Amino acid sequence: MAPTWQRRNDVLWRRSLDSVIVFGADGGEPLTLAGTGPAVWALLEGPITLAALSEQLAERFNTSIETVKDDVSSLLRHLEEAGAIDSHPGEGCGELITAQPQTGR
């Protein structure tokens, strides 16, 4: 039943050198995603659960899922508040429902 997260289709964004600049539809100022942020942004191209996101990031950055999960959760909340992403309720299959995003890797 875990919700999935995805970029909103009205979000504006650009890729800089090592960061991604994101400007959500809910006003405020553009956000700069640095560090692992661009990887998170790439994974949010398609719907994905927090667990799947954390798992893929942990594998990519060679660390534990628990280490990244809190940071990712906080980032998702931040992006949602900025109107850059939104979440959709899970459809009853828990983590198995996650789609495979196109990461460009």
Added chain:
Amino acid sequence: MIDPPRSAVNALSIAAFFADGHSQFGAVADREFDELLGDCEHHRLLGLVGEAVRTGALPVTARQRDQVEERVSAWLAHALRVERSVLATVAILDSIGIEHRILKGVALAHLVYPDPSRRVFGDADILIRSQDFARAALVLAERLGGTRAWPELRAGFDTRFGREITIRIGRLELDLHRTLVDGPFGLWIALDELWGDPQPFELGGRRLFALSPEAQLIHACYAAALGDWPPRWAPRRDIVELLRAGTVDSLRVVALATSWRGRAVVAYALNEATTALGTAVDHELAVWARAYRASPFERTVLRSYRGKARGYTSQALSVLAMPGLRDRAAYVRAIIAPDAAYREARDLPAGGLARRAWQRWR
């Protein structure tokens, strides 16, 4: 393995980056690098600098990389603010039934550049029909909390002869265009022909419309040849990207340029862009441009857009582009005797723009 040849780095080589095959630049010392960044910022090429660094084509030190990241990010964040303002503007125009087309950087970044991050821009440019021009400016300034940068030269001037109305909204500028350039070349444009065959693109989940690819190319040529002085490199790169996009019908470009009496401008800009950037030189339009011979009259009008008094000399020649005596009289009256609000805002002497032009000319 043989290393690829490394070319010198300057704003011109950055403007040509990736335009024709792969470039590999040599390393640059910090002092020269600071100058390079300054030049590229002036020429609106920082997006290409970012791409050159990201792909490893431009080798940089850690300090230089940080500098590029900071400046490129700042320009990209600004581009997003501009795009958000475009979306807000379009929503308002739609709500009051005013048709519009997105011009220049915002449209080109999404339509002809392989990645919009490669094209940075400073403001939003939107085309409005003459009959809607004044009303659009009024409503947008009010609803977006902006103000007109300058009062109207004289009542009715904008709708009849004006090129653009600039609205300042905080740190952002929104340029509403009635035509593409000042002076005779702007007045010779058959404005209805600007609206045909618009090219759609998506921005922030919305479908927006730019000019037709052919009108986009002519506009880029006008920006390159008649815009900033000295010219910036970004419009010339735009020309090359438009030629490479493969969406332009060459015959239609020549037909439109002929209809707008702008063939000399288009030929000049195409020559400058393809020759300087060393790309698309075999495109049929580039071949046409090299063969084109401007008449003495065309060369005179082109020259009026150059030099420190260019703003005034090109405006003065506008009289030539007006068909009727009544239009010419109204235009001259506005130039010589602008409304008091305009004179005050521009700090103009008695005698208006004509006197200021004379002072600059001397």
